[in-house]
Amino acid sequence: MILSNGNILSPSTHDRFLTGILWCFSLLASLILGLILFFLVYNSLPVLWDIGISKFFLDSSWHPSEALFNLTPMLVGSLLIMLGAILLAAPLGIVSAIFCRFYAPKVIAVFYQSLIELLSGIPSVVYGFWGLVTLVPLIQKVNPPGTSLLAGIIVLALMILPTVSLIADATFANLPKEYFQGAAGLSLSRFTLLTQIILPASKSGLLTSVILAAGRAIGETMAILMICGNIAQIPDSLFSPVRTLTANIALEMAYAMGNHRSALFVSGLLLMVIIFALVSLAHRAGKGSVYA
Amino acid sequence: MLKQDLSSPPKGFGGVFDFVLRQGSTGVIWLGAIFVTAWSMWLISDIVFNGWAGLSYDFLTHTPTNAGREGGIAPILVSTGLVLAICMAVSFPIGLGTAILLSEITATDSWWGGMIRRSLDVLAGVPSIVFGLFGNAFFCNILGLGFSILSGGLTLACMVLPILIRSTEEGFRAVPIAQKLGASALGLSRLSTLFYILLPIAVPGLIAGFVLGVGRAVAETAALIFTSGYVDRYPESWLDSGRVLSIHIYDLSMNIAGGEAHAYTSALVLLILVLLINQTASHIGLRYLRRGVT
Amino acid sequence: MNIPTTIEALDLSSTIIQVENLSLHYNRKPAFAEVSLPIYRDQITSLIGPSGCGKTSFLMCLNRLVDLVPLAKMSGQIRFNAEDIAQKKVNVVALRRKIGMIFQRPNPFPLSIKKNLELPLKEHRTKNKAEIEEIIQTTLEAVGLWKEVKDRLRHSALLLSGGQQQRLCIARALVLEPELLLMDEPCSALDPLSSATVEELIQQLKEKCSLLIVTHNLAQARRIADYTALFWFAEQTGKLIEYGPSAEIFNQPKNQITEAYIRGERG
Numbered sequence A: 001m002i003l004s005n006g007n008i009l010s011p012s013t014h015d016r017f018l019t020g021i022l023w024c025f026s027l028l029a030s031l032i033l034g035l036i037l038f039f040l041v042y043n044s045l046p047v048l049w050d051i052g053i054s055k056f057f058l059d060s061s062w063h064p065s066e067a068l069f070n071l072t073p074m075l076v077g078s079l080l081i082m083l084g085a086i087l088l089a090a091p092l093g094i095v096s097a098i099f100c101r102f103y104a105p106k107v108i109a110v111f112y113q114s115l116i117e118l119l120s121g122i123p124s125v126v127y128g129f130w131g132l133v134t135l136v137p138l139i140q141k142v143n144p145p146g147t148s149l150l151a152g153i154i155v156l157a158l159m160i161l162p163t164v165s166l167i168a169d170a171t172f173a174n175l176p177k178e179y180f181q182g183a184a185g186l187s188l189s190r191f192t193l194l195t196q197i198i199l200p201a202s203k204s205g206l207l208t209s210v211i212l213a214a215g216r217a218i219g220e221t222m223a224i225l226m227i228c229g230n231i232a233q234i235p236d237s238l239f240s241p242v243r244t245l246t247a248n249i250a251l252e253m254a255y256a257m258g259n260h261r262s263a264l265f266v267s268g269l270l271l272m273v274i275i276f277a278l279v280s281l282a283h284r285a286g287k288g289s290v291y292a
Numbered sequence B: 001m002l003k004q005d006l007s008s009p010p011k012g013f014g015g016v017f018d019f020v021l022r023q024g025s026t027g028v029i030w031l032g033a034i035f036v037t038a039w040s041m042w043l044i045s046d047i048v049f050n051g052w053a054g055l056s057y058d059f060l061t062h063t064p065t066n067a068g069r070e071g072g073i074a075p076i077l078v079s080t081g082l083v084l085a086i087c088m089a090v091s092f093p094i095g096l097g098t099a100i101l102l103s104e105i106t107a108t109d110s111w112w113g114g115m116i117r118r119s120l121d122v123l124a125g126v127p128s129i130v131f132g133l134f135g136n137a138f139f140c141n142i143l144g145l146g147f148s149i150l151s152g153g154l155t156l157a158c159m160v161l162p163i164l165i166r167s168t169e170e171g172f173r174a175v176p177i178a179q180k181l182g183a184s185a186l187g188l189s190r191l192s193t194l195f196y197i198l199l200p201i202a203v204p205g206l207i208a209g210f211v212l213g214v215g216r217a218v219a220e221t222a223a224l225i226f227t228s229g230y231v232d233r234y235p236e237s238w239l240d241s242g243r244v245l246s247i248h249i250y251d252l253s254m255n256i257a258g259g260e261a262h263a264y265t266s267a268l269v270l271l272i273l274v275l276l277i278n279q280t281a282s283h284i285g286l287r288y289l290r291r292g293v294t
Numbered sequence C: 001m002n003i004p005t006t007i008e009a010l011d012l013s014s015t016i017i018q019v020e021n022l023s024l025h026y027n028r029k030p031a032f033a034e035v036s037l038p039i040y041r042d043q044i045t046s047l048i049g050p051s052g053c054g055k056t057s058f059l060m061c062l063n064r065l066v067d068l069v070p071l072a073k074m075s076g077q078i079r080f081n082a083e084d085i086a087q088k089k090v091n092v093v094a095l096r097r098k099i100g101m102i103f104q105r106p107n108p109f110p111l112s113i114k115k116n117l118e119l120p121l122k123e124h125r126t127k128n129k130a131e132i133e134e135i136i137q138t139t140l141e142a143v144g145l146w147k148e149v150k151d152r153l154r155h156s157a158l159l160l161s162g163g164q165q166q167r168l169c170i171a172r173a174l175v176l177e178p179e180l181l182l183m184d185e186p187c188s189a190l191d192p193l194s195s196a197t198v199e200e201l202i203q204q205l206k207e208k209c210s211l212l213i214v215t216h217n218l219a220q221a222r223r224i225a226d227y228t229a230l231f232w233f234a235e236q237t238g239k240l241i242e243y244g245p246s247a248e249i250f251n252q253p254k255n256q257i258t259e260a261y262i263r264g265e266r267g
């Protein structure tokens, strides 16, 4: 009787129904990534077919109306802004987390933590707007035109700082309690505890936080669009305007047709390649699911 | 005094160097924190002080005129609400279902479960502008929904799904394993285990996930430029184009000369909205949900 | 050991379960290996042995709760009423209805006392209100809980004392009228008084169903068990090293290890 699966009718039919629905939902959820990739590739194909991949890096410039599709300036722009923002935000973010957990008095730590959480929730368009109305005029006074690589780096650094800080903080929080008790037992000073035990033990978590922040930086659109000037050329100084891959899409998608539209999907594809690389890096750094 | 003695550095040159390093590092860390605080205070106070002047009941209840330079933002708030409603109505059931499947039904070592998890990990990293491209190609063009509230909502639904699933899963993780074993040992079906044992305990996690999803969706701009559109009047149907708050700010500051004052006020409104939403999420008591969810 | 080892040699009416060559691996690491033993109907069988030798794992095999453990792999046969319940295609829900389990820590659901009992009842036996009321009352009386809780059936089960919670869990298993009840150290998380109450209850339960009890308390095993099995570490895994009527195991053990263990010298 136990062997015949169908005998106990009601529970197992309900269960099969439930499990079926859940599977449908989860397949749908995982299908989205597939659909995104499919549409990126599907819409990129016409232009790739037409002119090939190499043109996207070897053409003389980005002038889609004249069939010139050089994406290198945008790629360089994206990478430069990401690098600059990471150089600023990674140390500051990690210092923030250390401050909050090991240095700040309780009251200040609570306040500081909520400030960081608040920062993480501010919409990117608000960051962009702030950069546009306060930061850009300041930079303009120093070295026109103001909308520049530097403006992008500064605003983006503030945007991704909470990502670094919150993940670093979570890493510290997840360290085994014994580390701290052991250190207290040996009456190690805070500085020794930090440099000899805590930082080495959280290396992979910190690395993950920086990689995820890099992913966020590479994907940011609105703030960059508003403050970087959007000129499609490789910048020659911190004060020259740049255009990123993301801004390129946002700027031209509204009117692009034919090969031009297709080339914008190629930009999207390029972004996805970078994101894939970063996510697999993060996986390797975190040895498992980064979001676990 | 004794404590002081033990932690004071040994004498000699190395000791002096060590001392400087210790004190120096404390200084650097405090400086860094003060710097970050000052920087963010600058941003927040700028928005609050400049936006405050224009904030009034009328601003929230009137339609924009003169391309948004005058009037209010009522239709924009309505569009924002509608896009959010679609987004959550679609993504919440799917997210909840996936979370239940991943945390309660598939074995942790199952191949399919692993694949779904991995695809969600990548999905969480996809830039919002790429969601915009996808939404434009799929919902607007292929499905023929055009620039509409519906397209925008569906695009956002795809975008918030990974956050939703992750925090909902976190909620299910709060259910003690003893309860699950107990239910299984009684031969309870999955359906009743879910309804009577799992869901009641997991509800705070679900609500927090929902609220976080709303917070992420309301802040989004790039995914909506090419999906929900720019039109700033009241939308007449789900298939009508509608302008959300974040796009309104973008448009006022970039394309409308003299739109700055209202852009400030709109930014303040958006800031307050996001703040309220995120505060709700953490008040539900699951601050730990934000780990990796930022 | 005088244990029938083949199915043919078994008197089906007297054994409820016949385990044959059962082994369990967690992610390739063996928890116990090649255990064969019968469990006799309407008797109390106790399972003793040092910590980590696979007693809990063994119980979880019998009602297939190991299915829920990732990477756990079971091999061998378990004959339950002449069916092999170690096969994949077994309907585990029906199986667990007939083989109940009590855990080391009481695990009532975070619902009302009544709801705790109602849930398995509605699922497996009846939806009739009056009948449910009646079964709840008789079962709670059987575990000696009725007088203590009859006025607060709608209160949370988590407000009960540890001993009361454990008895509620036993009642929850009993409403399904199981043929066999597995108990994993049911008294070890309780204070001595509650422990004594639960032990008394276990002895009464013998009239309702067969019992298999894991315990670290040798005196308890000696007091209540009709049969006793001793698990031990051998070659990195748990093995069954001696099995028989409790009187024999405790008075004239055949194995030296058993002798040392029950005298408290080893383990």
Ligand SMILES: Nc1ncnc2c1ncn2[C@@H]1O[C@H](COP(=O)(O)OP(=O)(O)OP(=O)(O)O)[C@@H](O)[C@H]1O
Pocket (backbone or CB within 6 Å): C026, C030, C031, C050, C051, C052, C053, C054, C055, C056, C057, C058, C069
């Ligand atoms: N879920 C699991 N995954 C991997 N290994 C496990 C798991 N559960 C138990 N084990 C291992 O299997 C072995 C047997 O464990 P089990 O819990 O069955 O022992 P036990 O005899 O019940 O011990 P105790 O008397 O302490 O309860 C142990 O070595 C344990 O570490």
Ligand SMILES: [Mg+2]
Pocket (backbone or CB within 6 Å): C055, C056, C057, C184
């Ligand atoms: Mg055990």
